[in-house]
Amino acid sequence: MRVLTAVAASLAATLALSACGSAEPDDSSAPAGSASAGEVTSLVVGASPVPHAKILEFVRDNLAEEAGLEIEIREFDDYVLPNEALASEELDANYFQHQPYLESQIEEKGYEFTAGEGVHIEPLKVFSDKHDSIDAIPDGATIVITNDVSNQYRGLKLLEKAGLLTDVPDGATVLTLTDAENPKGLKFEETQPEVVVQQLSDPAVDAAVINANFILTAGLDPSEAIESEEVEGNPYANMLVWRTGDDNPGVQKLEELLHSQEVADFIAETWPSGDVIPGNA
Known part of the structure; x- marks a missing residue:
């Protein structure tokens, strides 16, 4: 009985210490838009190689860590597979299409997808x-x-x-x-x-x-x-797309980063001739 009592006391002490050690750190001083210490959200994003994957690489290499994101980029050379992969949950989001194309795919295949705001336009x-x-x-x-x-x-x-x-x-x-x-x-x-x-x-x-x-x-x-193609009034801005109802917080973080000034500057500097134009005309 004494042995059991001693074990119980030891276990209680261990749990108390463990509880103290697992207390969440005070992150009240963390910069706005940055993740709390230790919080990392993983995302798998499908994209066309250029410019979409290049833009995502910039986000991954320069902005993702502070935002608490770990981004895996999967490149697709066509317009069909990225939506199929998103629907089958192989991807958390994709970035390659514009609203009219998305709407035609939803009508044809019944996808339940939600789109963000336009990130950039590529004139036809x-x-x-x-x-x-x-x-x-x-x-x-x-x-x-x-x-x-x-x-x-x-x-x-x-x-x-x-x-x-x-x-x-x-x-x-x-x-x-x-x-x-x-x-x-x-x-x-x-x-x-x-x-x-x-x-x-x-x-x-x-x-x-x-x-x-x-x-x-x-x-x-x-x-x-x-x-x-003219840019002004162009409805074909490319955007991030995800499954409707997906509660992965990383998707919304990525959506925010894609509309950051840093990304707009990267697009303008990488394609200065207007081949890729940041924003949603």
Whole structure:
């Protein structure tokens, strides 16, 4: 009985010391927006290689530690897998898409996703290996364009701006264009967005409408584009996306960091020619 009493007393003393040792430190003096000492939230974020993963690398290497974030970046070369991976909980968030594309994916596949504010805009551009200007595109020319609906409509509006198409209606696709809307009789070759840039060198192709992230990945010079999308009023800002109802606090911390002045400055300094523009036009 004495042995049991002694053991009980010893255990009580140990628990008391343990409780004292586990008391949370006073972090009242921690800088605003920084994490309490020892608090680290891990995130797995999917992204296109350029510029999205580059921007996330800047956040990871310069801002994440103070915010209590540990970021793992997984790169994707297409526009389909990042949303599938997010839905299957392989990712905590992804960063590669704009609102119109997200809305089309939610409608088509029933994803329950929530989006943050736009972080940056990448103007869509038209390139040609055969023609020096958009005005040189002949009647009946072959144009390569993405097969994803939201970006295809975006590309058609850019061709309208360039004077190659007329009065393109909302939601138009290459299959719904009328002769009046396509007065030059352009022929369209649809393909996956990541493949469009590869078709540019095809002798049968007159021009290609290319998403900016694939322009940068392929090493093309954006200044050599023969037509470029306007930025003012542009609804295609890229944003962070996560599962609706996800309570991972790191997602909101990352959303805040992506809209910091440090990130805006990094984007402006890394792509000074306007290939990637910080903010939400």
